[in-house]
Amino acid sequence: MAIIKHSQVVEDPWTTVTAVDDPLPSNDQPVIVSLARWQADRAALIARRSPLGLRLSSAESPAVVADDLAYFELFALEFPAFTDGRAYSHARLLRERYGYSGEIRAVGHVLRDQLIFMRRCGFDAFEVPRSGDAAAALAQFQAALSEIDVWYQTAPDAQTPVFARRQHMSEAFLNGTAG
Amino acid sequence: MYRYDEFDQRLVDQRVAQFRDQVARRLSGELTEDEFKPLRLMNGLYLQLHAYMLRVAIPYGTLSSRQLHQLAHIARRYDRGFAHFTTRQNIQYNWPRLEDTPDILAELASVEMHAIQTSGNCIRNTTADQYAGVAADEVEDPRIHAEVIRQWSTLHPEFSFLPRKFKIAVTGAQHDRAAIRVHDIGLVIRRDANANVGFEVVVGGGLGRTPMVGKTIREFLPKQYLLSYLEAILRVYNQLGRRDNKYKARVKILVHETGVEEFTEMVETEWRHIRDGAIDLPAEEVARIRAYFAAPDYQTLSAAPPEYTAKLAADPTFADWVRTNIAAHKVPGYAIVNISLKPIGGIPGDATADQMDAIADLAALYSDREIRVTHEQNLVLPYVRQTDLYLLWQELRRQGLATANLNLISDIIACPGLDYCALANARSIPVAQQISERFADLKRQHDIGELRLKISGCINACGHHHVGNIGILGVDRRGEEYYQITLGGTPDEQAAIGTIVGPAFASDQVVDAVETIVDTYVGQRQDGELFIDTYRRIGNAPFKESLYGNH
Ligand code: SF4
Secondary structure, rough: OOEEOOOOEEEEOOOEOEEEOOOOOOOOOOOOHHHHHHHHHHHHHHHOOHHHHHHOOOOOOOOHHHHHHHHOOOEEEEOOOOOOOOHHHHHHHHHHHHHOOOEEEEOOOOOOHHHHHHHOOOOOOEEOOOOOHHHHHHHHHHHHHOEEEEEOOOOOOOOOOOHHHHHHHHHHHHHOOOO | OOOOOOHHHHHHHHHHHHHHHHHHHHHHOOOOOOHHHHHHOOOOOOEOOOOOOEEEEEEHEEEEEEHHHHHHHHHHHOOOOOOEOOOOOOEEEOOOOOOHHHHHHEEEEEEEOOOOOOOOOEEEOEEEOOOOOOOOOOOOHHHHHHHHHHHHHHHEEEEOOOOOEEEEEEEOOOOOOOOHHHOEEEEEEEEOOOOOEEEEEEEEEEEHHHHHHHEEEEEEHHHHHHHHHHHHHHHHHHOOOOOOOHOOOOOHHHHHHHHHHHHHHHHHHHHHOOOOOOOOOOOHHHHHHHHHHHOOOOOOOOOOOHHHHHHHHHOOOOOOHHHHHEOOOOOOEEEEEEOOOOEEEEEEEEEEHHHHHHHHHHHHOOOOEEEEEEEOOOOOEEEEEHHHHHHHHHHHHOOOOOOOOOOOOOEEEEEOOOHHHOOOOOHHHHHHHHHHHHHHOHHHHHHOOOOEEEHHHOOOOOHHHOOOOEEEEEEEEEEEEEEEEOOOOOOOOOOOEEEEEOOEEEEOEEEEHHHHHHHHHHHOOOOOOOOHHHHHHOOOOOHHHHHHHOO
């Protein structure tokens, strides 16, 4: 798997450990753990003092760790199938309800044609199959994200929703600054 | 009606380009059919029994003459010269070629139309009362809010992969013509004690395998909170709706399994978090949208002018049509005209390209260039002067569009059924045609009175059979087409799901069975009772007796 982050294909420094009794990497290695592992091993994981990430299945709401967000530098939210859209809500909750600003990574069945929705909901890293060369993957990724640039809704990304653009235009018009 | 601005237009244009690229990737073999399927479904393109089917959105059933002309043109150029109006106020083309679909979408975009979210597990086209803006019993025009919802729901980044499809309907009137209680969300525009306008919010209605009447989860939502409240409902549903079984995935099951109190509490809790954020539209934006739905320039006319009443007296065929197909308008001297797409023996909801062109021309002449599509698969001209009715009627007659049967037994809702649909157990269309022919005598139909007959070819209930006064459901019995009959359903403010009357009928018995039911009603009815009144008074038993008594 390759990771696309900030419009680049990047090396992934993270190791993922999901089972409750699998060994953790050495102390200075960043590690992503499952919710079960976090709940079973909380104190030890905090004591490691190396970057920690949390992987949530689509059935696990980030609400259960709302008080622990400061421990995590990364959330990996699963799409078991592209049709399972729960993680869209989870990402928005992390960004908008809990003010989480670390990495939110889409993992699992992450397809080109859903990237644009994921990014709107607050995902900023994407696990994609490592196929062909990185440049081609990146080009596809960029193309997919630029297909639509008109959005009606508010969301945690930087896009201005249409109603605000309309307002801005009519204000500019009234102020005589429309160009 | 609403007109696109540069943003609305840019979105549909970008969507066309995106789909053109996807179709090219499919045709070149870069995408397999499996990979292409979710993409085409996002644009309303289904693969049916014999061909692709393209479903085009008609937001809240409102069309301009220009748009209807374009739909006629598409039917002629890319299809077989006709199209089918659906129970969700949309239109379907049954024979498009895959390679033509990007061009069709481009032709649609040129008249401010699209096929976005006409399929898939997302928020579908929002429907509304077809008499919006012209009904006397209306608090406020539901199209304003339906357009607000259309924009908010279009490519909603969080709600494009819901557990299942999601349908919203809005009415502003007392009498519910939009079947809002059998939608995932039904909204009724109301006034509170202080005359503020808001919504009663009904959730969890639906037909299909487990038909349910929706529950009111909020008696009054101040209208400025519409979108944040919808977002709260959808967010709860997106996270908690079942995804393990597609027959249990609609929000009605979540409401049912969670319990309406707890479900309501979850929605209200979510809403408290987001209600004063940035989701709801600023008042200026709502006002901008509202301005598009301003009433046309009505003239000051007297009600029932003499030249109109004289025609009524002189021409009984015209009078029959007026009696059934004309509804009262809120402005004196005007009429709401229903154009029946249910000619005797015809295919319910089908219209030819020539008919569509004719209706578009008539709307331009007589109805401020506006047409509505009803969920009963008929069309409406909302702004016709009573003095124009006679001329209009004569024109409609020439096109075979003046059938005087609105809400009568031959005004049948029927889904496409086994003639087109890959999911069907049985054919719907021929059954509708035979029933219509059996009751062809209009006099008899008028005597029987209002009677809603609805047919679905399978339990998915696209033909709304559960809420038919007489409902007919196609079932498969060892490879044979059989039809199960339910009685007593209604789609309106007293929404009720029909009750199965007994064992299913073979296809050569079902028309006789319907006639037996009708005769039983006629024999039992008391002064002025409609079919549904009699049914509610006497129940299933007398019908059962006359259908199966001597077996
Ligand atoms: S009710 Fe069944 S047969 Fe009819 S259109 Fe719907 S899915 Fe097809």
